[in-house]
Amino acid sequence: MNACQQCSSRSDAVKLPAGTLVITFESEPMKMKHFAAVASFVTLVTSLLVTASFAGSPGYHVVKTYKLGGEGGWDYLTLDPASRHLFISRATHVIVIDADSGKSVGDIPDTPGVHGIALAQEFGRGFISNGREGTVSIFDLNTLKTLNKVKAGENPDAILYDRSSKRVFAFNGRSHDATAIDAEKGTVAGTIKLDGKPEFAVSDEKGEIFVNIEDKSELSAIDPNKLEVKSTWPLKPCEEPSGLAIDRKNRRLFAGCDNKLMAVVDADNGKVITTLPIGEGVDANAFDQETGFAFASCGEGVLTVAHEDSPDKFSAVENAPTQRGARTMALDPKTHQIFLVTAKFGPPPAASADNPRPRPAILPDSFEVLVVGR
Numbered sequence: 001m002n003a004c005q006q007c008s009s010r011s012d013a014v015k016l017p018a019g020t021l022v023i024t025f026e027s028e029p030m031k032m033k034h035f036a037a038v039a040s041f042v043t044l045v046t047s048l049l050v051t052a053s054f055a056g057s058p059g060y061h062v063v064k065t066y067k068l069g070g071e072g073g074w075d076y077l078t079l080d081p082a083s084r085h086l087f088i089s090r091a092t093h094v095i096v097i098d099a100d101s102g103k104s105v106g107d108i109p110d111t112p113g114v115h116g117i118a119l120a121q122e123f124g125r126g127f128i129s130n131g132r133e134g135t136v137s138i139f140d141l142n143t144l145k146t147l148n149k150v151k152a153g154e155n156p157d158a159i160l161y162d163r164s165s166k167r168v169f170a171f172n173g174r175s176h177d178a179t180a181i182d183a184e185k186g187t188v189a190g191t192i193k194l195d196g197k198p199e200f201a202v203s204d205e206k207g208e209i210f211v212n213i214e215d216k217s218e219l220s221a222i223d224p225n226k227l228e229v230k231s232t233w234p235l236k237p238c239e240e241p242s243g244l245a246i247d248r249k250n251r252r253l254f255a256g257c258d259n260k261l262m263a264v265v266d267a268d269n270g271k272v273i274t275t276l277p278i279g280e281g282v283d284a285n286a287f288d289q290e291t292g293f294a295f296a297s298c299g300e301g302v303l304t305v306a307h308e309d310s311p312d313k314f315s316a317v318e319n320a321p322t323q324r325g326a327r328t329m330a331l332d333p334k335t336h337q338i339f340l341v342t343a344k345f346g347p348p349p350a351a352s353a354d355n356p357r358p359r360p361a362i363l364p365d366s367f368e369v370l371v372v373g374r
Contacts, residue, residue, distance in 0.1 A: 072090050136152050172198070
């Protein structure tokens with residue numbers, strides 16, 4: 001007779017409602033066997049509930065659009081979460097809008113060939129990479145007025161502020177190097193020679209910067225204090241990486257590659273942990289530290305979404321429709337939404353000897369911001 005039978009034969013036995021699940025254990029071996037079975041069952045149910053939760057929730061989609069208009073191409077955009085200002089590169093100037101309403105806040109002129117914007121909030125300054133001019137503009141975050149320009153290398157492209165060294169780094173695509181700028185003084189601190197053409201870069205904010213080397217399909221780790229390259233790692237099978245994001249907690253990097261892959265890389269040793277399929281024409285990546293979602297914005301008109309299930313396990317979630325040309329983005333850590341920019345396109349002009357593969361023409365006043373959320 002087991003414990004439950006003994007209990008039911010007593011006059012003071014506890015009466016349980018019909019349908020109550022009762023689990024009993026008869027011996028140590030049986031106890032372990034039953035325990036393992038129950039644990040497996042609970043794990044299975046939990047997994048199914050989590051899966052159902054993901055499946056039942058709406059996917060990422062365009063929730064609103066800000067019509068901005070104007071002329072010219074575009075590149076990177078940067079969000080200041082504190083002021084809620086969204087900085088958008090626009091050929092020869094930087095547009096500044098309110099991220100929540102889409103209304104204009106201001107404009108920063110005289111940024112020829114602008115690529116990116118970096119923000120050093122602790123010094124109240126912003127920095128703009130002017131690719132055509134080979135300079136970095138320094139501006140006041142409150143007034144948006146340009147304070148100064150400093151000389152960079154040839155065609156400064158990606159730009160970031162590293163909190164650990166208090167320096168801004170402009171990555172120069174044509175001269176294959178990086179210019180380090182003292183964020184407080186606004187002066188050049190030095191130059192770092194790179195192995196090839198740099199693309200996007202990220203900081204772990206603890207003394208390391210990582211940058212894609214696009215033409216070599218590599219990833220370099222930089223010491224921002226010593227101004228030297230610590231390591232350079234091949235990203236095979238990733239080809240021509242452009243976008244880059246980081247999970248600072250788990251030390252994982254997410255590189256967007258031209259061959260429609262997102263490579264997940266161990267930031268400590270450069271090992272490619274896995275690759276995930278993404279859309280075509282990626283130019284930016286982002287990682288949401290709170291939700292564990294990794295993103296790749298792709299020019300074909302999709303936002304690829306993946307999830308970090310664990311530091312060594314990643315899964316593809318969806319290819320959310322956006323719009324053709326929406327290849328760069330900024331993540332809002334407050335709302336967990338994504339800002340992308342694009343425009344409407346007409347037919348490409350006729351090919352010529354000088355321009356054998358012309359790009360499609362941008363339709364006038366069609367430039368806009370897409371806000372993507374769940």
